[in-house]
Amino acid sequence: MITVIELTDTEIRQVAITAADRMIDSIRKGLRHSHGYDGNDEWGVHFGGAAAEKAFCKFVDGYDASTVSNFNCNGGADYRDNVQIRWTKNDSGRLIVRPSDDSDHFYYLVVGPVERMRVVGGIKGANAKQDQFKTNFGNPQRPEVYAVPQNHLRLRNV
Numbered sequence: 462m463i464t465v466i467e468l469t470d471t472e473i474r475q476v477a478i479t480a481a482d483r484m485i486d487s488i489r490k491g492l493r494h495s496h497g498y499d500g501n502d503e504w505g506v507h508f509g510g511a512a513a514e515k516a517f518c519k520f521v522d523g524y525d526a527s528t529v530s531n532f533n534c535n536g537g538a539d540y541r542d543n544v545q546i547r548w549t550k551n552d553s554g555r556l557i558v559r560p561s562d563d564s565d566h567f568y569y570l571v572v573g574p575v576e577r578m579r580v581v582g583g584i585k586g587a588n589a590k591q592d593q594f595k596t597n598f599g600n601p602q603r604p605e606v607y608a609v610p611q612n613h614l615r616l617r618n619v
Contacts, residue, residue, distance in 0.1 A: 516580065523541075567584070583616070
């Protein structure tokens with residue numbers, strides 16, 4: 462079953478504030494996107510990520526903390542203690558898990574534009590880190606990641 466999550470106008474405003482806070486925080490700290498991302502549309506990436514977190518929390522009927530400076534590389538989770546939310550606007554996109562990501566966390570993929578986001582499913586970090594999913598997307602300048610296809614993701618109780 463495909464469930465489309467629609468954010469209200471108020472929720473979209475909250476997302477915009479969170480995304481702006483994240484971008485401003487990154488600028489002030491001199492942080493740039495890493496992992497081979499070219500930095501094109503940084504504001505949009507922050508907005509999409511914050512919207513995906515809001516949509517996921519709405520999907521599971523949970524609380525969205527709308528965190529800033531809570532990078533998972535510092536042990537922070539997007540939801541509860543061990544759930545990371547990843548987003549792509551590509552409806553058929555894959556879930557990206559990096560080698561340095563916490564293997565004990567669960568990673569969920571949210572896809573689509575803000576108007577019609579959907580939670581595809583998730584996988585435990587340790588299960589995502591399989592050689593069959595490893596790729597640099599054909600770009601030798603990009604560090605390898607694990608790109609898990611959607612058919613390997615499952616919805617589970619969070």
